[in-house]
Amino acid sequence: MTTYTICVFTENTFGLLNKITVIFTRRRINIESLTVSETERQGVSRYTITIKHDKREEVEKLVRQIRKVVEVLAVFGYLDDEIVYNEIALFKVATPIGGKPIDIETINKIYKAWVVYWGLDYVVIEKAGNENEILDFFRYIKSYGILEFVKSGRVAVGKTPAGLVEYLPEEVHWEYYV
Amino acid sequence: MGNYMTMVAAQDAAALEEVQTPAQTEAPRILSGAQALMESLIAEGTEVIFGYPGGAIMPTYDALFDYTDRLDHILVRHEQGAGHAAQGYARTSGKPGVCLVTSGPGGTNLVTPIADAIIDCTPLVCIIGQVKSTLLGTDAFQETDIIGVTTPVCKWNYQITNADDVPAIIAKAFYIAKSGKPGPVVIDFTRDAQVSPMTKPYEYKKVETLASYKPRVIPKDEHLERAAQLINNAQRPYVLFGQGVLISGAEEELKAFAEKTDIPCASTLLGLSAMPIDHPNYVGWLGMHGNYGPNVLTTQADVVIAIGMRFDDRVTGDATKYIRQAKVIHIEIDPAEIDKIIKADAPVVGDAKETLKRLLPLVKQNNHAAWRNEFKKYDLIEEQKITQRELTPEGQIKMAEVVNMLSEKTNGEACVIADVGQHQMIAARYYKFKNPRSYIASGGLGTMGFAIPAAFGAKKGAPEREVVAFIGDGCFQMTIQELGTIAQSGLPVKLIILNNNYLGMVRQWQQLFFEKRYSFVELQNPDFVTIAKGFGIAGHTCSDRENLGESLNRLLQSDKPYLLEVMVEKEENVFPMVPAGAAVADIRLD
Numbered sequence: 157m158t159t160y161t162i163c164v165f166t167e168n169t170f171g172l173l174n175k176i177t178v179i180f181t182r183r184r185i186n187i188e189s190l191t192v193s194e195t196e197r198q199g200v201s202r203y204t205i206t207i208k209h210d211k212r213e214e215v216e217k218l219v220r221q222i223r224k225v226v227e228v229l230a231v232f233g234y235l236d237d238e239i240v241y242n243e244i245a246l247f248k249v250a251t252p253i254g255g256k257p258i259d260i261e262t263i264n265k266i267y268k269a270w271v272v273y274w275g276l277d278y279v280v281i282e283k284a285g286n287e288n289e290i291l292d293f294f295r296y297i298k299s300y301g302i303l304e305f306v307k308s309g310r311v312a313v314g315k316t317p318a319g320l321v322e323y324l325p326e327e328v329h330w331e332y333y334v
Numbered sequence: 335m336g337n338y339m340t341m342v343a344a345q346d347a348a349a350l351e352e353v354q355t356p357a358q359t360e361a362p363r364i365l366s367g368a369q370a371l372m373e374s375l376i377a378e379g380t381e382v383i384f385g386y387p388g389g390a391i392m393p394t395y396d397a398l399f400d401y402t403d404r405l406d407h408i409l410v411r412h413e414q415g416a417g418h419a420a421q422g423y424a425r426t427s428g429k430p431g432v433c434l435v436t437s438g439p440g441g442t443n444l445v446t447p448i449a450d451a452i453i454d455c456t457p458l459v460c461i462i463g464q465v466k467s468t469l470l471g472t473d474a475f476q477e478t479d480i481i482g483v484t485t486p487v488c489k490w491n492y493q494i495t496n497a498d499d500v501p502a503i504i505a506k507a508f509y510i511a512k513s514g515k516p517g518p519v520v521i522d523f524t525r526d527a528q529v530s531p532m533t534k535p536y537e538y539k540k541v542e543t544l545a546s547y548k549p550r551v552i553p554k555d556e557h558l559e560r561a562a563q564l565i566n567n568a569q570r571p572y573v574l575f576g577q578g579v580l581i582s583g584a585e586e587e588l589k590a591f592a593e594k595t596d597i598p599c600a601s602t603l604l605g606l607s608a609m610p611i612d613h614p615n616y617v618g619w620l621g622m623h624g625n626y627g628p629n630v631l632t633t634q635a636d637v638v639i640a641i642g643m644r645f646d647d648r649v650t651g652d653a654t655k656y657i658r659q660a661k662v663i664h665i666e667i668d669p670a671e672i673d674k675i676i677k678a679d680a681p682v683v684g685d686a687k688e689t690l691k692r693l694l695p696l697v698k699q700n701n702h703a704a705w706r707n708e709f710k711k712y713d714l715i716e717e718q719k720i721t722q723r724e725l726t727p728e729g730q731i732k733m734a735e736v737v738n739m740l741s742e743k744t745n746g747e748a749c750v751i752a753d754v755g756q757h758q759m760i761a762a763r764y765y766k767f768k769n770p771r772s773y774i775a776s777g778g779l780g781t782m783g784f785a786i787p788a789a790f791g792a793k794k795g796a797p798e799r800e801v802v803a804f805i806g807d808g809c810f811q812m813t814i815q816e817l818g819t820i821a822q823s824g825l826p827v828k829l830i831i832l833n834n835n836y837l838g839m840v841r842q843w844q845q846l847f848f849e850k851r852y853s854f855v856e857l858q859n860p861d862f863v864t865i866a867k868g869f870g871i872a873g874h875t876c877s878d879r880e881n882l883g884e885s886l887n888r889l890l891q892s893d894k895p896y897l898l899e900v901m902v903e904k905e906e907n908v909f910p911m912v913p914a915g916a917a918v919a920d921i922r923l924d
Contacts, residue, residue: 220670325545
């Protein structure tokens with residue numbers, strides 16, 4: 157199974173998430189992760205969807221089907237080496253009095269993770285990275301007692317010098333988001 | 335219930351008072367959302383609405399009451415009928431069919447025609463009432479999430495909650511429905527948006543382009559050149575064309591292309607009638623019950639030119655064994671169809687008409703008489719083994735005889751509507767189409783009950799044509815109530831029931847593939863002629879061969895709607911047949 161990252165650029169309208177996900181559901185393709193956000197251009201949303209599939213051909217067909225949704229402006233399907241990508245994870249770790257103290261230096265220097273909140277008996281550590289880096293940190297921090305763990309979907313940008321606006325229809329003047 | 339309705343009506347009356355009625359106004363006119371819808375439909379050239387009123391769409395029906403001089407409305411008996419009628423209208427007229435129904439069950443009853451229209455590329459604009467926007471999500475009376483329900487089966491949908499949005503959204507809806515690969519669009523119209531006045535003067539601007547949706551009509555030059563090169567070097571080129579030819583109006587371009595290159599052309603089920611049956615380059619139709627030669631010779635072609643068709647599994651049989659030896663040129667407006675089933679060596683994304691027009695000067699004048707003659711050998715076998723037996727049988731009347739005789743009596747010029755099943759295939763096999771847009775059936779979805787409503791819709795779209803529907807006894811009972819619509823509208827459609835007291839196609843499969851275990855396929859039918867009479871439609875039954883000609887004359891001579899029931903052989907099978915999942919080369923003749 158190969159991981160594919162599908163980036164979908166759409167007009168920001170009601171119900172679009174449903175219009176996109178039904179295309180996956182109908183073909184029995186499971187969405188591994190999904191992130192939606194506004195882009196740098198006003199009114200344009202970006203969906204980053206990761207899936208696992210063993211047939212590239214089928215993924216290409218899927219991409220073309222997504223392109224058919226009227227509000228979709230552009231769709232790209234990427235392999236991992238074609239993108240720069242990351243996820244972000246938050247770990248709520250127990251730090252009871254008398255417990256094993258956490259090693260901030262290792263966390264910062266080795267794992268490039270940061271304590272973003274100090275609670276009375278716990279800390280919240282933020283770790284950004286790819287799936288493996290987050291997993292590595294998970295294994296390391298596990299022995300301290302994870303109270304909660306949450307991970308975002310993947311965000312990705314293509315390894316090309318092109319900007320988003322080059323993929324958007326030319327006749328529209330795309331204003332910056334802010 | 336009564337109180338509720340009165341209360342709602344009172345609220346509407348108050349809201350409507352704010353709206354100036356069109357007759358009294360001087361510019362600028364302020365319209366209600368419902369009035370804006372009427373104006374928008376007229377601006378798009380809508381002639382007729384197929385619909386059924388109900389609670390959430392009542393303000394729109396109230397507005398329609400003032401527009402009956404400009405908008406015809408046909409009151410169906412069930413919303414499914416409205417959808418199929420609009421499909422019939424769209425398929426004969428080439429214009430989007432318009433449906434108007436209420437929320438909840440009104441909308442869900444329309445889902446089958448919407449699903450039918452998306453798979454058969456039929457442009458529909460379906461306006462569905464919705465509870466008022468403040469009630470959305472509250473499980474209000476007749477509230478259904480119709481946007482959620484229709485999303486997987488429509489080309490586009492949108493919920494209008496603000497009267498101001500009506501003109502722009504209707505313009506967008508029509509543009510999306512009819513452009514590119516046509517399809518159904520759904521407008522979910524909340525009651526408050528129908529009732530409330532627009533906050534700005536009504537103004538209508540047709541949509542001609544959208545930022546996010548740009549179907550490629552004109553193909554790329556390099557694609558055309560690659561295709562032309564393959565065609566010019568081919569020894570046994572073969573055209574497979576589909577409904578795309580009819581949708582884009584490319585009938586003349588196809589003929590010109592076929593005549594110049596001398597390539598044999600075969601049709602899909604929905605492409606039927608795009609080329610006249612007697613055209614020298616026309617060799618027959620493709621698929622599960624299509625002609626023998628056209629199916630088998632797909633294995634001999636060296637270049638296949640697919641035009642406006644999508645390699646449906648009923649055409650390809652086992653797609654992994656289909657046209658493997660051939661180079662494939664796929665001319666198609668929808669890029670998602672390219673490589674979906676059959677890998678294209680030379681894809682040409684574009685409208686069939688525009689593509690063929692541009693391809694014509696690039697292809698060489700040619701002569702493929704020897705190759706075309708190969709089809710004739712197979713035709714002869716099919717003629718001897720099947721056609722003769724079907725057309726000159728003994729014993730009970732066969733469906734093929736009826737279709738053949740009707741074809742002769744109408745000189746191949748009628749618009750034939752077929753329902754779904756054996757009679758659909760027989761109608762496709764034996765009617766000798768002369769003019770385009772003459773075979774209208776539910777192809778992709780195979781919706782039983784399609785024919786009665788599609789017939790009067792088709793007649794509305796082409797009033798000058800003779801419209802004859804072939805309907806099985808099973809199908810007839812799925813939308814039998816639409817006889818009421820036919821009677822009320824007076825549309826002179828001709829209905830022929832080919833009655834074998836069976837769900838014939840399922841029975842055929844049970845006989846051939848399920849060891850003749852006839853599981854729930856025999857029907858105890860009502861007296862159809864009496865039922866028609868009850869609706870006010872004349873008709874009679876024919877069970878003898880001697881009376882068949884006279885029976886068809888009576889049907890055709892009637893200037894009113896007419897029902898002819900023909901009792902046909904009970905256990906007749908349709909051949910040739912490519913068994914499901916088999917390769918087309920394994921086509922069976924008996």
